[in-house]
Amino acid sequence: MAATSDTSADIEEHEDVWVFVEQHDGEVANVTWELLSKGRDLADERGENLVALVMGENIDETDIPEQCIARGADKVLIADDPVFEPYRSDPYGEQFRHLVETHKPAIALIGGTHTGRDFAGRVAVPTHAGLTADCTELEMEDGRYEMRRPAFGGDALATIICPEHRPQMSTVRPGVFPAAEPDADRDGEIEEVEVVVDEADTMTEVLEREVGDVADITDADVVVAGGMGAEGDFEPLWELADLLDGEVAATRDAVEEGWIEPARQVGQTGKTVRPKLYIAAGISGAIQHLEGMDDSETVIAINTDPNAPIFDNADYGIVGDLHEVIPELIEYFQEN
Ligand code: FAD
Numbered sequence: 001m002a003a004t005s006d007t008s009a010d011i012e013e014h015e016d017v018w019v020f021v022e023q024h025d026g027e028v029a030n031v032t033w034e035l036l037s038k039g040r041d042l043a044d045e046r047g048e049n050l051v052a053l054v055m056g057e058n059i060d061e062t063d064i065p066e067q068c069i070a071r072g073a074d075k076v077l078i079a080d081d082p083v084f085e086p087y088r089s090d091p092y093g094e095q096f097r098h099l100v101e102t103h104k105p106a107i108a109l110i111g112g113t114h115t116g117r118d119f120a121g122r123v124a125v126p127t128h129a130g131l132t133a134d135c136t137e138l139e140m141e142d143g144r145y146e147m148r149r150p151a152f153g154g155d156a157l158a159t160i161i162c163p164e165h166r167p168q169m170s171t172v173r174p175g176v177f178p179a180a181e182p183d184a185d186r187d188g189e190i191e192e193v194e195v196v197v198d199e200a201d202t203m204t205e206v207l208e209r210e211v212g213d214v215a216d217i218t219d220a221d222v223v224v225a226g227g228m229g230a231e232g233d234f235e236p237l238w239e240l241a242d243l244l245d246g247e248v249a250a251t252r253d254a255v256e257e258g259w260i261e262p263a264r265q266v267g268q269t270g271k272t273v274r275p276k277l278y279i280a281a282g283i284s285g286a287i288q289h290l291e292g293m294d295d296s297e298t299v300i301a302i303n304t305d306p307n308a309p310i311f312d313n314a315d316y317g318i319v320g321d322l323h324e325v326i327p328e329l330i331e332y333f334q335e336n
Helices: 008-013 030-046 064-070 089-103 114-127 235-243 252-256 309-313 322-335
Strands: 017-021 050-056 075-080 107-111 131-135 137-141 144-151 156-160 168-172 189-192 222-226 247-250 277-281 298-303 316-319
Touching (some): 017 030, 030 050, 030 107, 030 137, 050 064, 064 075, 075 089, 089 114, 107 114, 114 131, 114 168, 131 144, 222 235, 235 247, 235 322, 247 252, 277 322, 298 309
Parallel strands (some): 017 050, 017 107, 050 075, 075 189, 107 168, 131 168, 222 247, 222 277, 298 316
Antiparallel strands (some): 137 144, 144 156
């Protein structure tokens, strides 16, 4: 699609780093806190404000705006209307587009979740902003904003810049940035904005919502991950994960074998996790896998091969057969 070129004067009008606050039924997605932390750093480096944008109904009955300020926002914009509940891409996209055109942010960060991926394009296309999807790194480099994301199926890491258009938009993979602890003493401004979307103009209507058992391994404090060494039997891993109130994850090879669903794949072409505890069972430790878990707080590796590279990235290593070691761990945790 041909985009109109902004002039440098237009570009200079754009300032501030925006973060889209993803909330469903008043519950904020963790990626929002991660983006506010990263956004805070970017805003500080640029000498600009960090602005959080919340859309929904009766937001003032929640503590979401205050939480956003505690997590780093200088200002919270609220678009409050029944049209935003439940989530639909057209009202969200249209309201965000309007705010981009009237408020002119320089950078807009959106979680690379189902929701974020769904509506971000509805903002990027009409504003000619362009959109870098699924970013894993965001940096200011000599005053220039650089977005990085895996390319060519994960074989390369592409650096993308946006010299001619604003805002510089990214969807960002959940789990890649740590979320800073909230600081309840931070000050910030809360502003309700005009809602420009009308129910009559929306093209979609939600008739029914069925929430399935969708795994979110990125939110889990404990991840028990299995690889080819599990030889198709993930049952002990599920049992251990249940005991530890955790989630089960896997390597790409295990996913490709069909032993577990793709939503649970960790790594360069899967998800990024940073749990308190990552148990890697029957996983060799390929670089593409490590990329998705090497920020875990504590890693325990279980592998029959004492020379498996995963041990170089583990805090504790157990050389042994996972089919013997995991049942022993289960027994231990059941008793203690
Ligand atoms: P293997 O490498 O086969 O390792 C199995 C391990 O199990 C071995 O170390 C073995 O000693 C051990 N073992 C065997 N039996 C037992 C037992 N009974 N008990 C304990 N240990 C045992 N991989 C990902 O995981 N995520 C990605 O996102 C990803 N993206 C990729 C992108 C690209 C472009 C490419 C080229 C590859 C990607 N891969 C990814 C694949 C990656 O390179 C590895 O092939 C994969 O991670 C290996 O999976 P694995 O550790 O399960 O299997």
